Structures are given as structure tokens and as C-alpha cells.
Amino acid sequence: MSIPQTAARAAIFLDRDGTIIEDGGFLTSPEEVVFIPGAATALLRLQEQFALFIVTHQVGMARGIQTAEEVERVNRHILDVLGEEGVVITEVYCCPHERSEGCQCIKPNPFFPNAAARDYGVTLEGSFSIGDHLPDVELAQNVGGTGIFVLTGHGDKHRDEVPPGTPLFENLTGAADWILNGATPAA
Incomplete structure (x- = not known):
């Protein structure tokens, strides 16, 4: 399987826990990974038009609950399982910091999307x-x-915090359907 061409393509930046896999807390082992039903199929469809990136915040490393090696093993397992389904994730970007540290790589800072544009030539618009x-x-x-x-993971708990007009879906499948059926991206 070849990696999809990324140059001049738009991207999908995906949260990991609660979006692709169930949010099981601070995962330290591949055996703890549970995929959200339909996630791999949705990603397979999206990669036909977009470069796929995972952008994950793994604060357990800053807190000493997870090691970088454990997080990498979990990420590798996710990539392997998705790869068996034909899904290619271009890159996994991981912020290991506490929000209070004020790092540049924590979401919603654009550090990782800018890195994807620089390193893989994707267009952010x-x-x-x-x-x-x-x-x-x-x-x-x-x-x-x-x-x-999306309402998977912690989404349902935070539903009331979502600003009006924000696209909101039950899961990644609903989001993929909307995108692939001609969603009008922000300009």
C-alpha cells in the first residue's frame, strides 16, 4: 500500500481518544485500545480526498502516568490496525504537555497543522x-x-459548550458523510 499523495491536498486533523478510539483514559498498552465502530471505514472514505493526520494530547506523559514509549506503542498499534483496513495516517502528532505549561503544540494552537503544511505540503485552507x-x-x-x-468520547458531555453553527455529529461516520457530501469549509 502506498501513502496517499499529500501535496496540494487539504487535510483532516483527527483527535485520537474519543474520536477514532474509545477514550479509555491514559492508555499504556495496545491491548487497551478499542476502536469506535465505523471509524476505520470513515477514515478510508476520507483518505480518498484528504491527507489524514492524528493530533493527540497525551498529558499522561507530563504527569508521569504514561511513558513516551507506551504512547508510541499505542499509536503504532492504532496505525497498524488502521493500515490493515487500508487506512494510511500520514503522521501522528502528539503533545505531551500540561495545558498550564503554555506550550506551542497543544490544541488549539496551530503548531501541528502548520508542521503538516511545511513537511507534507498540505493546504490548510x-x-x-x-x-x-x-x-x-x-x-x-x-x-x-x-x-x-463529535459526540463520541467526551463529546456528549460537552455538547452544550459547542458554539452555534459548529458542525456537530454523532460520530466520525456522520462527520465523514457531511464532508464528502459537499460540506462548505470555512474560508
Whole structure:
């Protein structure tokens, strides 16, 4: 399987926990990973038109609950399972910091989308971010894209915090349907 061409393509920036996989807390082992039903199929459809990136906040590393090696093993497992389904994730970007540290890589700062544009030539205009927390939505908005909120993971708990007009769907499948059926990205 070849990696999809990314140059001059828009991207989808995906939250990991609560969007692609169930939010199981601070995962330290691949055996703890549970995929959200339909996620792989949705990603397979999206990659026909978009480069796919995972942007995840793994604060457990800053708190000493997870090691970088454990997080990498979990990420590798996710990529392997998705790869078996034909899904290619271009890159996994991971912020290991506490929000209070004020790092540049934590969502919604555009550090990782800008890195994707620089390193893979993706265009940020027309890109999307999808996740179950407001910083996931704001990530795309901060680079001129469209943020999408999903109700999986912690999404249902935060539903009332979602600004009016924000695209909101039950899951990644609903978000993919909307995008692929001609969603009008933010300009």
C-alpha cells in the first residue's frame, strides 16, 4: 500500500481518544485500545480526498502516568490496525504537555497543522479537524479550516459548550458523510 499523495491536498486533523478510539483514559498498552465502530471505514472514505493526520494530547506523559514509549506503542498499534483496513495516517502528532505549561503544540494552537503544511505540503485552507473537545474544533478554525465536533468520547458531555453553527455529529461516520457530501469549509 502506498501513502496517499499529500501535496496540494487539504487535510483532516483527527483527535485520537474519543474520536477514532474509545477514550479509555491514559492508555499504556495496545491491548487497551478499542476502536469506535465505523471509524476505520470513515477514515478510508476520507483518505480518498484528504491527507489524514492524528493530533493527540497525551498529558499522561507530563504527569508521569504514561511513558513516551507506551504512547508510541499505542499509536503504532492504532496505525497498524488502521493500515490493515487500508487506512494510511500520514503522521501522528502528539503533545505531551500540561495545558498550564503554555506550550506551542497543544490544541488549539496551530503548531501541528502548520508542521503538516511545511513537511507534507498540505493546504490548510479547506482542511478540517474533528474531535470531541472544543480545542479539537478550534484547531482547524485557527488555520482557516473547519472544525467539527463529535459526540463520541467526551463529546456528549460537552455538547452544550459547542458554539452555534459548529458542525456537530454523532460520530466520525456522520462527520465523514457531511464532508464528502459537499460540506462548505470555512474560508
